[in-house]
Amino acid sequence: MLQRFFIFCSGADTEILEQCSPGERTKYAGIGATVFFTAVMATIASAYALYTVFDNYYTAIFFGFIWGLLIFNLDRFIVSTIKKSDNFFDELIQASPRILLAIIIAIVISKPLELKIFEKEINQVLLEEKNAMTLENKDQLALQYQPSIEALNTEIAALKQEVIDKETAVNNYYETFIAEAEGREGTLLVGKGPVYKEKREKHDAELAALQEMRTANAARIETAEAQVAGLTEQYNTKVAETQPVIDGFDGLMARVNALNKLPWLPSLFIFLLFLAIETSPIIAKLLSPKGAYDLKLAEQEGAVKTWVAQQKTQRDVLVTTDRDVNNRVYADIAEEQELYDYKRKKARELMQMQADAFYEKQKSVL
Structure with missing residues (x-):
């Protein structure tokens, strides 16, 4: 079986x-x-x-x-x-x-x-390619958000530094009027005289300005930090959305290319x-x-070819014979006088009918 x-x-x-x-x-x-x-x-x-x-x-x-x-x-x-x-x-x-x-x-x-x-070696190659693509994807996405984030971070640092510089100046004013009161600097007189009051007023004015600056800069810093957080969230969302495309990079063409490496x-x-x-x-x-099978198959195919050739030859002979017989038959009929007289009669009648039809048509035109 x-x-x-x-x-x-x-x-x-x-x-x-x-x-x-x-x-x-x-x-x-x-x-x-x-x-x-x-x-x-x-x-x-x-x-x-x-x-x-x-x-x-x-x-x-x-x-x-x-x-x-x-x-x-x-x-x-x-x-x-x-x-x-x-x-x-x-x-x-x-x-x-x-x-x-x-x-x-x-x-x-x-x-x-x-x-x-x-498969294992191909998976390793694909893993390396996916890691490289992930890093490259993050770098490309960072180019869209990083300049804005860096500008905001620079602005935040400048606002903070402005407050620090102001605090340093206020502290210096504080040390100045304290030293004036103790007689260590300025007039070198101990006590709270006119110079002390002037320096104290200057310190208080700068301290008030510092408080206003802290409030204003804190609001601006909070706004900037919110913008940074928003941009960072957009960046992370974009990375999360594009990562499945990279993770799915293991189709037939990707595996064939990995195999070639x-x-x-x-x-x-x-x-x-x-x-x-x-x-x-x-x-x-x-x-x-x-072998015997090939010989028998060739014999069978040869027999079929011979039979087809014989049939074709017989059909050709039959067609030739039938054509010769038809030629002889029509040649004999063509010599008969009766057939000639009959066709002559019919041709005369046809010509008479054509002449009558032409005559009637001409009369209708006139």
């Missing part, structure tokens, strides 16, 4: 194989098994590749199965259409387009499995393995000697 299934996969004519030896059937069962398992591997590879695209098991399995059937049909067609002949180079030329197609199929099959085999030698070996698997039915068919 299994052998019959694999023979079906090889595309061989089962009726002809039944007339051949068991060894011939085993050979074609082996070729059919190679075709079948190649299609199975194509199904698995394409299902994984489609899963990386659609991220859905059912969709990936369905289209992977369709792709596997397509590969199975192509391989079965390739093997079944290679005809054995007595010249190996003629067979090789006949199979060359099919070998090229097998190479293309091998590339298509091997690439998704390479993605699965080197890995060492090429392991990928080459995997490709060669699938190339050997894909071309093995063709190579087996080319290298196998001309």
Whole structure:
């Protein structure tokens, strides 16, 4: 039962194989098994590749199965259409387009499995790329908000420094009128004289101005800090909104590009393995000697060609004979006087009717 299934996969004519030896059937069962398992591997590879695209098991399995059937049909067609002949180079030329197609199929099959085999290494490459993209994204977004934030921070620092400078000046005024009262500076007289009062009034005026400055600058600083907080929140929101795009950067094309950044030698070996698997039915068919199945198939096809040629020859002879008979029949009829008189009579009547019609038309015009 299994052998019959694999023979079906090889595309061989089962009726002809039944007339051949068991060894011939085993050979074609082996070729059919190679075709079948190649299609199975194509199904698995394409299902994984489609899963990386659609991220859905059912969709990936369905289209992977369709792709596997397509590969199975192509391989079965390739093997079944290679005809054995007595010249190996003629067979090789006949199979060359099919070998090229097998190479293309091998590339298509091997690439998704390479993605699965080197999944951990690819994930590491993608992680590094995502980290770099995250940093680059933050830098690009910072260019939109950082100048405004820095300007506001500079303004806040200037307002704070203005208050500090004012406090320093007020403190200096305080030390001046205290030193005047103690007689350490100024008039060097101990007591609260006119100079002391003048300096005290100056200090009190500056202290009042300091209080006003503190209130005004505090309000401005609070406004600026609120603007900084708002810009920072916008920046963080923008980063949070764009991060899922970066986190989702693991599609099929991204993984293929990441695979290309890995060492090429392991990928080459995997490709060669699938190339050997894909071309093995063709190579087996080319290298196998001309067996009983090939001889019987050539005999059957030759018989059909001969029968078609005979039928065509007979149809050509029939057409030629029928044409000659018709020519002789019409030639004999053309010589009969009765037929000539009848046609002459009818032609005369037709000409008379035309003359009468022309006459009536001319009368109506006049």
